[in-house]
Amino acid sequence: MSPTGPDMAAPADRNHLAAEYVLGVLDAAQRRAVETRIARDRAFAREVAVWQEHLGALADEIEPVAAPLYVWPRVRSALFARERRGGWLESVGFWRWLAAGSGALAVAALAAVFVLSSRAPPQPAAPMVAAINLDDGRTAFLATIDLEHGTMVVLPVSATIPAQKVPELWLIPPNDKPHSLGVVDVSHPVSITIPAALRSVVTLNAAVAISVEPPGGSPTGQPTGPVIAKGGISAI
């Protein structure tokens, strides 16, 4: 791995170098040198552009692969989230988003799921639901909350998670930090027992969110990976 400087002197090599850069065979130091040259030498930059058009046609053969759903929200928040100092919890956008409520359709669908799956106890505590949505508005998970029994069922809708990672569910009471409700699953519903200490804060003012975590869940007790979906809690 000894980086050898690209031979800049010989004019015959200039074309090699432009082609080699585009082809991708140069090492890191050579690539930096070429990029410096592209910025300074317009004729050389043109040669690089010509080679990009020549060889770029090879990319036609590369099979497209759908990117995971959370990449776009990451792109968008990296570019457009203005207040990032305190992370997403302190972001104005996040709270404004929460105030706007979750998608009515998702909540209606969820209500139907809840009615079908619950046994309609005679005098239940008011059932609650949460549509946990991706940044693009699609619902990643639906959650039904049964406070009487202290349980929550989390149903995956359109969630994808990178290999070797798991989705973790968080409860976020207003002006509080996230509390873990445990790891959920992208392929089947998971029933969660809400810790007794948290039951009093599962209210219509609280939010729930899903973060991407290592297997077994966050090692720190706080989200360590990107938050890919969030939602407010609603009454049915």
Place this chain on the structure above:
Amino acid sequence: MTDAAETGSDQRSDPARSDRDRLRDTLVAVAGGDRAAFEMLYRLTSAKLFGVCLRILSRRSDAEDVLQETYTTVWHKAGLYDAERASPITWLVMIARNKAIDRARADANDAHAAPIELAAEVGDAAVQPLAEAEARDSGRRLDRCLEELEQRQRTLIRTAFFEGATYENLALRSGTPLGSVKSWIRRGLFKLKACLEQ
């Protein structure tokens, strides 16, 4: 993927052409700071670019990071796109490739290891005329010119492009002296250029 509504106008009914035009217009709108166009651009092109990154990087999480960086760069640099000189998808693919290659170089353990077979008997298995490639004149021309190269030149050039592999890596995996790999590729590129610019 083409909208029936868009092919009806004075466009010739060449779907590849109208896709390219649509992408070019979208990219120009992104350069003007249009966020809806940016989202459209992402929807139209992210699967392609993710495919490009996945060929170069062995770890999926790296490919996801590079994809994100690529679109961040695209948002900031769309104004530099020159529609006269570059096809929009090639411009995007090259940004993604460059970032993916840089990421791969930064991690010495991330080099591809699969052996490369350069024996002539392998035949032309590596060259598969694809329907999509045929939709583009430049793709067809490149295929034709690649056909004119020696098998080992073609294999090395294709592998280098798809995987972003260094000369050293290609030499190692093909069991060929570094000097031979360099000269085969350089001669191949020279011949390719002459053919493409005929």
